[in-house]
Amino acid sequence: MAQELIELFRSVLKEELQPVHEQLARLEEGQQRLEENQLRLEERQQRLEERQQRLEERQQRLEERQQRLEERQQRLEEQQQRLEERQQRWEEKLDNFIIETRSHFKKIEKELADHRRMFELLSNDWRSAKIDIEYLSAKTGKHDMEIHQIKKRLELQQL
16 A cells, blocks of 8 residues: 555656646756757857957958058149149249240341341342442453554554
């Protein structure tokens, strides 16, 4: 009887504890799922932190690139400023050269006009002298002939 009581007690306890065991099993399964979910969440968080780290690194590199670009832009602006200053100086020099050249050109034109007038005067004088020479040459020829004729007459008379 004691054995039967133990068996009966076991059977009652088993029946009474069965829902507790089932609930405990469900709790353990839930706990297992929670732990798995927790693990997945931690893995996801780890991946997110790694991504965030990579993003921060990329952002740092972008900021460094931007800094270098800004420095380059600054240098380019300085170079452009120097180029504009040089261009301004060249324009001033060119303006001065043009003014000076124009002045020299006017002087050369004046001298050329003076030389032309002088050439015309000399040319006119040359023509006049040539005409005079031709006239005198013709007169000399005429006189030479007259002298020759006079000599011939004198020779004839002396004979």
